[in-house]
Amino acid sequence: MLVGLSWTVLLAAIGLIGGSIAGSVLTLMRVSKHGLLRGIAQVYIFVVQGTPLLVLLFIAYFGATYIGFNVPPMVAISVAFSFYAAAFLGEIWRGAIQSVPVGQSEGAHALGLSRSDTMLHIIVPQAIRVATPATVGFFVQLIKNTSLASVVGIIELTRTAQIVSNATFKPLEVYLTAAAFYFLICFPITLVSRRLERRLSQS
Numbered sequence: 180m181l182v183g184l185s186w187t188v189l190l191a192a193i194g195l196i197g198g199s200i201a202g203s204v205l206t207l208m209r210v211s212k213h214g215l216l217r218g219i220a221q222v223y224i225f226v227v228q229g230t231p232l233l234v235l236l237f238i239a240y241f242g243a244t245y246i247g248f249n250v251p252p253m254v255a256i257s258v259a260f261s262f263y264a265a266a267f268l269g270e271i272w273r274g275a276i277q278s279v280p281v282g283q284s285e286g287a288h289a290l291g292l293s294r295s296d297t298m299l300h301i302i303v304p305q306a307i308r309v310a311t312p313a314t315v316g317f318f319v320q321l322i323k324n325t326s327l328a329s330v331v332g333i334i335e336l337t338r339t340a341q342i343v344s345n346a347t348f349k350p351l352e353v354y355l356t357a358a359a360f361y362f363l364i365c366f367p368i369t370l371v372s373r374r375l376e377r378r379l380s381q382s
Contacts, residue, residue, distance in 0.1 A: 183337075283302065
């Protein structure tokens with residue numbers, strides 16, 4: 180079960196990293212002045228957020244096989260988790276950027292800063308403070324959602340618990356142990372998120 184736990188943490192980390200990269204692109208598209216880019220990003224976010232993660236896993240794995248590619252389960256899961264996380268992180272970060280008062284941008288432009296310099300040096304540092312608690316909270320949800328990875332062959336914590344339960348005929352003890360592992364990972368992260376939220380709200 181400790182090996183399964185390590186796979187759970189790895190899958191969550193891959194989803195967070197891949198989702199952060201793709202989510203940054205979506206964020207820039209959502210705050211762009213070009214209506215087409217905003218529309219594409221908005222449609223993507225609506226579609227992915229409205230689709231269960233389990234369905235995305237099936238599409239990533241079986242869809243590649245359907246068009247003739249033999250995709251390893253780890254690759255399919257990484258893609259599905261990254262696309263899923265990108266939709267939520269992109270929306271979180273878009274909201275954080277747009278929460279920065281418009282006067283900040285106007286003041287930066289009055290000082291002669293370009294749009295990119297304003298975004299990089301004025302808007303983003305303030306948006307990070309706003310987005311951090313929600314981002315950490317989403318990471319907790321991502322950790323728990325890794326339990327769905329077993330449907331395409333990855334033996335993470337939940338799947339390991341099922342195997343051990345079938346072998347020992349002690350389902351209650353095994354699943355309580357799995358729940359304890361999830362709690363030991365998620366609870367400290369949740370505390371950090373709440374602490375950050377309180378600190379930012381006070382400031």
